[in-house]
Amino acid sequence: MDGQEIVFSFNLRPHGWSEFRFWVDGHELRFRTTHLFNNPLADLLQSLTTLLAGSKNIDFFWFDEPGTVKVEMATLPDQPDLVHVHLTEHDSTGTWNDSDKTLAEHSFGVQLQHLGACLYGEMVKLNELMKLESFAQNRRSAYPTAEMNTFMQAYRRRFP
Numbered sequence: 001m002d003g004q005e006i007v008f009s010f011n012l013r014p015h016g017w018s019e020f021r022f023w024v025d026g027h028e029l030r031f032r033t034t035h036l037f038n039n040p041l042a043d044l045l046q047s048l049t050t051l052l053a054g055s056k057n058i059d060f061f062w063f064d065e066p067g068t069v070k071v072e073m074a075t076l077p078d079q080p081d082l083v084h085v086h087l088t089e090h091d092s093t094g095t096w097n098d099s100d101k102t103l104a105e106h107s108f109g110v111q112l113q114h115l116g117a118c119l120y121g122e123m124v125k126l127n128e129l130m131k132l133e134s135f136a137q138n139r140r141s142a143y144p145t146a147e148m149n150t151f152m153q154a155y156r157r158r159f160p
Contacts, residue, residue, distance in 0.1 A: 003082050003111040008118035010041065012126060014138035020044075020062070024108045029087065031069050033062040035142045042144035045151040047073060048119060051083065051112060052154040061096055067103070068092040081112045116155045123148050 007023040016035040021028060033040040043060040050058050057074035072086040085108050091101040129135045130143055 003109045003114060006108065006110050006114065006118065008115070008122060010119075010122040010126065012041065012129075012139050012142060016142060018142070022108075024106075029106055031062055031087075031089075032064055033069075034065050036065070037063040039142060039144055041142070042147040044071070044119070045123075045144060045147040047071070048116060049147070049151045049154045051075065052116065052151075052158045063093070066091065066093040068096055068100075070096060075112070082109055083112050083115055084109050085115075113159050116159065120152060120155050123152060 004024055009019075009021040011019040011021075013019060018033045018035065018040055020031045020033065020040070023029075038061070040062045043062070047058040047060050051073060055075075056077075057072070059070060059072040062069040062071060068090045070088040070090065072088075074084050074086075076082050076084065087106040089103040089105070090096065091103060126143075127148070130139070136143070
């Protein structure tokens with residue numbers, strides 16, 4: 001399996017909010033997240049950095065008010081460059097409770113390089129936008145500089 005082609009977009013909104021969008025086979029998956037409980041972009045960057053370094057699976061959470069998305073990513077033993085992504089939307093707020101109502105589940109497979117390139121491109125865009133004082137003014141506290149730099153270095157090492 002070669003993996004699906006995806007499109008990914010990230011919007012760092014002011015005042016502690018973000019929006020992640022995936023387009024998979026023409027279907028849009030859109031997740032609004034708060035930075036109140038964690039930094040959702042930093043978690044994504046750290047997780048992909050871990051996969052780039054050879055980890056087999058990771059999971060983390062994106063929180064909304066209300067709602068939670070559990071993000072699970074795993075490489076396949078016979079295809080280590082293919083990442084299976086599973087997103088579970090729950091009715092939780094601020095924590096993950098397995099007993100909370102599942103609202104939706106989404107899964108797709110994508111090449112690690114493809115997923116990394118999509119995120120890399122969004123980080124280049126975000127880095128340039130942060131140079132604009134009007135953009136950066138209410139976003140600095142949510143801008144994960146260290147995690148972004150670490151991810152970008154790991155991506156360039158893995159895919160020179």
